[in-house]
Amino acid sequence: xxxxxxxxxxxxxxxxxxxxxxxxxxxxxxxxxxxxxxxxxxxxxxxxxxxxxxxxxxxxxxxxxxxxxxxxxxxxxxxxxxxxxxxxxxxxxxxxxxxxxxxxxxxxxxxxxxxxxxxxxxxxxxxxxxxxxxxxxxxxxxxxxxxxxxxxxxxxxxxxxxxxxxxxxxxxxxx
Amino acid sequence: xxxxxxxxxxxxxxxxxxxxxxxxxxxxxxxxxxxxxxxxxxxxxxxxxxxxxxxxxxxxxxxxxxxxxxxxxxxxxxxxxxxxxxxxxxxxxxxxxxxxxxxxxxxxxxxxxxxxxxxxxxxxxxxxxxxxxxxxxxxxxxxxxxxxxxxxxxxxxxxxxxxxxxxxxxxxxxxxxxxxxxxxxxxxxxxxxxxxxxxxxxxxxxxxxxxxxxxxxxxxxxxxxxxxxxxxxxxxxxxxxxxxxxxxxxxxxxxxxxxxxxxxxxxxxxxxxxxxxxxxxxxxxxxxxxxxxxxxxxxxxxxxxxxxxxxxxxxxxxxxxxxxxxxxxxxxxxxxxxxxxxxxxxxxxxxxxxxxxxxxxxxxxxxxxxxxxxxxxxxxxxxxxxxxxxxxxxxxxxxxxxxxxxxxxxxxxxxxxxxxxxxxxxxxxxxxxxxxxxxxxxxxxxxxxxx
Numbered sequence: 001x002x003x004x005x006x007x008x009x010x011x012x013x014x015x016x017x018x019x020x021x022x023x024x025x026x027x028x029x030x031x032x033x034x035x036x037x038x039x040x041x042x043x044x045x046x047x048x049x050x051x052x053x054x055x056x057x058x059x060x061x062x063x064x065x066x067x068x069x070x071x072x073x074x075x076x077x078x079x080x081x082x083x084x085x086x087x088x089x090x091x092x093x094x095x096x097x098x099x100x101x102x103x104x105x106x107x108x109x110x111x112x113x114x115x116x117x118x119x120x121x122x123x124x125x126x127x128x129x130x131x132x133x134x135x136x137x138x139x140x141x142x143x144x145x146x147x148x149x150x151x152x153x154x155x156x157x158x159x160x161x162x163x164x165x166x167x168x169x170x171x172x173x174x175x
Numbered sequence: 176x177x178x179x180x181x182x183x184x185x186x187x188x189x190x191x192x193x194x195x196x197x198x199x200x201x202x203x204x205x206x207x208x209x210x211x212x213x214x215x216x217x218x219x220x221x222x223x224x225x226x227x228x229x230x231x232x233x234x235x236x237x238x239x240x241x242x243x244x245x246x247x248x249x250x251x252x253x254x255x256x257x258x259x260x261x262x263x264x265x266x267x268x269x270x271x272x273x274x275x276x277x278x279x280x281x282x283x284x285x286x287x288x289x290x291x292x293x294x295x296x297x298x299x300x301x302x303x304x305x306x307x308x309x310x311x312x313x314x315x316x317x318x319x320x321x322x323x324x325x326x327x328x329x330x331x332x333x334x335x336x337x338x339x340x341x342x343x344x345x346x347x348x349x350x351x352x353x354x355x356x357x358x359x360x361x362x363x364x365x366x367x368x369x370x371x372x373x374x375x376x377x378x379x380x381x382x383x384x385x386x387x388x389x390x391x392x393x394x395x396x397x398x399x400x401x402x403x404x405x406x407x408x409x410x411x412x413x414x415x416x417x418x419x420x421x422x423x424x425x426x427x428x429x430x431x432x433x434x435x436x437x438x439x440x441x442x443x444x445x446x447x448x449x450x451x452x453x454x455x456x457x458x459x460x461x462x463x464x465x466x467x468x469x470x471x472x473x474x475x476x477x478x479x480x481x482x483x484x485x486x487x488x489x490x491x492x493x494x495x496x497x498x499x500x501x502x503x504x505x506x507x508x509x510x511x512x513x514x515x516x517x518x519x520x521x522x523x524x525x526x527x528x529x530x531x532x533x534x535x536x537x538x539x540x541x542x543x544x545x546x547x548x549x550x551x552x553x554x555x556x557x558x559x560x561x562x563x564x565x566x567x568x569x570x571x572x573x574x575x576x577x578x579x580x581x582x583x584x585x586x587x588x589x590x591x592x593x594x595x596x597x598x599x600x601x602x603x604x605x606x607x608x609x610x611x612x613x614x615x616x617x618x619x620x621x622x623x624x625x626x
Contacts, residue, residue: 033227035306036314043378043437046308065185073192081220082303083310084340084350086203088196090307095196099189131309138200142355143309144376 017061017172027168028054028075036082047153049124051075052094053161056123057168059098060105068105072098086139093130097123113162121158125150218343221314225346228303229316293407295447296330297321301439302346311354311378313337313439318345326405328445334411334433335359335399336442347444351436352412353378360402361412361430363395369402372412372430380413382428389426391418397430407448 019027031050039046055075059068076094080087101123109115128150135141180187203214299315317323319342327339329349337357341348350357353374361372361382368389370382382397395415401408416431 029223029227032306033224033231036224036303037228037231037306039304039306040301040313041438046304046306066188069185069189069192073196077196077216078220079307081214081217082224083305083307084312084348084354084356085310086200087214087216088200088203089309092193092196092200095189095192099185134197134200135309138197139204142376146377149377 015174016063017174019058019061019172023171024058027171028058028071028078032075032078032082035079047149048157048160049127049153050160050164051079051090052097052124052127053120053157053164054168055094055098056101056120056161057165059101060110060119061172063102063105065099065102068098068102069095070098072096085135085141089131089135089139092134093127096130097127100126113166116162116165117158120161121154124154124157128153217341221343221346221348225302225314225316225343228314232300232302232316292449293445293447294449295445296443297323297446299323299329299347299442299444301442308378309376311351311357311374311436312340313349313351315347315349315442315444316345317444318343318347320344322446323347323444324446328406328410328448329442330406330410330445331434331439331442333435334413335406336434336436336439338405339444349442352432353380353436358403359406359412360400361397362400363391363415364398365395366391369400370428372397378436380430380432382415382430383425385426385428387420387424387426391415391426391428393417407445 028051031054035048035050055068055072058071062068062071072094073091076089076091077087079090079094083090101119104110104119108119110119132143132145136143297317299317299321301313302316303314305312315323315329323339323342325339325342329336329338335352337349337351337354339347340350351374352359352372355374355376357372357374359372360369362369363382363385366389368385368391370385373381373383375381385391393415397412397414399406399408399410399412411433413430413432413434415428417429419427419429421427
């Protein structure tokens with residue numbers, strides 16, 4: 001655990017990370033495959049959103065808004081393609097999250113586990129809210145906003161993010 | 176303007192991306208109402224993801240197979256014993272149900288009732304899901320190459336699962352019945368109330384559009400009604416779990432699906448459903464007939480030998496059971512009709528044979544000796560439809576002079592009989608025609624019954 005302050009004080013403190021092309025493709029792909037495969041055996045696993053966590057991780061590590069939103073858009077659209085709903089729902093939600101996470105990564109320290117928990121939980125709520133609004137208002141899908149379930153899912157995703165980000169940290173290279 | 180875009184480059188790009196996707200959504204919604212079809216991006220993604228999922232499923236199965244088949248064998252012998260006992264129970268039940276089914280077919284034929292049959296299914300393995308709580312779909316490893324088409328029913332032996340939504344070359348997307356966009360015609364088994372089965376956002380299954388003044392008991396089975404033209408009628412859906420009065424005119428009926436939708440491994444895709452009127456059986460079939468059908472058959476008797484038998488007082492000629500030497504030995508010491516191991520059939524025989532006491536639980540009857548009449552003679556399924564009052568098991572032989580048409584009884588030969596099953600014999604006349612069951616004659620009083 002480092003004693004770094006949560007808020008950056010100068011541009012010099014910002015460290016931008018890069019990933020190899022193989023990692024950039026394989027990790028999101030692996031997240032999508034696991035997300036699609038594990039719920040077949042354990043339905044409750046669907047409460048997690050590994051593609052969202054990967055989106056947040058890449059966005060905050062690269063600290064580039066363009067890269068963040070594009071990563072989010074691509075991962076979201078691929079996730080959409082696996083559902084039976086119209087393509088674009090997850091795409092829009094993850095584009096917003098990618099943009100927001102990369103913007104936040106510039107301003108705060110996201111290496112801290114506590115910050116990671118808060119950031120991930122917060123962006124999970126944003127993601128669900130955007131999805132809900134678009135699905136309900138654009139597509140007219142009958143959906144219910146379940147507060148208890150959504151908050152629980154946000155917390156669980158935040159906890160998983162701490163572990164996952166710790167593993168993914170090994171693949172990033174500082175520039 | 177140039178300054179604006181360069182200053183807010185990232186924000187502009189975000190807006191552009193979002194607008195493009197919203198427009199894309201709008202286009203899809205419009206096209207969905209016009210025609211179906213699969214988006215190219217969906218095709219690419221599924222083609223890329225499903226091979227990986229297939230490999231994962233294969234590896235998972237390999238490990239489980241080794242564990243279950245070679246390592247973890249605890250309790251297998253006990254399970255084997257239990258299953259054997261269950262098979263015996265089910266065999267007995269099958270006889271009863273076959274009679275009910277035959278009766279149902281007769282009634283359906285009389286009413287011109289069209290029945291749907293599942294004529295063909297394709298077994299498929301579940302290889303993936305959407306991975307989302309908002310979309311309750313699964314992927315199976317069979318696609319267009321295997322004859323799968325959209326809107327085919329997907330079931331398990333326990334109950335229905337869903338319907339095929341999209342078909343790819345080697346995989347298909349199946350919409351589960353607990354998805355909010357799913358709809359299945361359903362009927363409550365005992366009250367015969369019909370409704371529509373729909374999913375909820377939470378993944379529950381609800382039976383809608385049952386009026387609130389109806390009484391629905393918890394635990395009542397729910398079946399498919401066939402009204403959706405996807406699922407054949409009568410497939411199990413689940414059971415009523417909870418019933419609440421809804422805010423409108425209808426009840427909120429929560430149904431627990433019969434198939435475990437959260438742990439699907441193998442499913443069946445119904446690829447062919449036939450609809451026809453069941454053919455009426457040739458004659459009345461009773462439990463005894465069905466039982467007789469299960470008994471070993473006999474080869475036809477030569478006419479010459481059959482004619483010989485007409486002179487016999489018992490009007491029956493029996494051949495020895497060649498495969499059972501003990502029978503011959505026993506037969507040598509007997510002079511009359513011998514008992515059968517099938518009391519149900521034997522109790523219907525008449526005359527001298529009818530009075531023979533069965534050796535319950537005994538081996539192949541000794542009555543199958545040469546020249547002796549056997550009591551377990553069955554006039555099975557006569558060509559002409561007999562009267563409703565005619566006994567299922569015909570009367571053969573009888574005392575001298577009681578039978579106007581002498582019959583030849585051909586016992587089971589060359590077939591070993593075991594497990595309490597008696598040999599089946601056919602009662603035929605000299606022309607080789609089945610004997611019509613006759614009224615049971617009374618045996619002469621004081622007649623000695625040989626054992």
